[in-house]
Amino acid sequence: ETGVTQTPRHLVMGMTNKKSLKCEQHLGHNAMYWYKQSAKKPLELMFVYSLEERVENNSVPSRFSPECPNSSHLFLHLHTLQPEDSALYLCASSQENLRNEKLFFGSGTQLSVL
């Protein structure tokens, strides 16, 4: 148990569906992240929220829309996805302003786009 909980664990959706991924952290951290993990590729940083403000986007397609209503919760809203978006989506959190640079990850949501 890392203190970062992601739901759902598995999600299958069609290209016209709209769905949301949820992440909750119980560690009192002030930064949260979305990563995309595809086979044979490095983890891709999609979004960063630090102190509830989005500070980095990394040119992610607009069909992915993040939301961070408070420092404990992070969402990733999905719409009109493509089959190549099928991947494991990982949420992470950290405590900024401390030189520990350690990320705590959730178990991920395995997404399949049909």
Added chain:
Amino acid sequence: GDSVTQMEGPVTLSEEAFLTINCTYTATGYPSLFWYVQYPGEGLQLLLKATKADDKGSNKGFEATYRKETTSFHLEKGSVQVSDSAVYFCALSRRRGSGSRLTFGEGTQLTVNP
């Protein structure tokens, strides 16, 4: 930009064998270096880290030494166990403003057979 290159997997070993997973990096300045591990069905967990040249990180029998002259951070373990079967990720971090951002390698799948 920053990048991390890991030896290609998968790696298959017998129990009690010696393990080396190579990692080299490209970055300006003095990044911190990390090894994360991902067990089946779970998110990534920090395994060990080193923050400056010649530092050795160690945990659970694993070791890695920060070699600035060869820009490397190879992971080693003297005697692997079946429970070490996982995917191992090398990563570097450079601070940006008040926080840090990790750049990951592709991951190396390790399977240890009894």
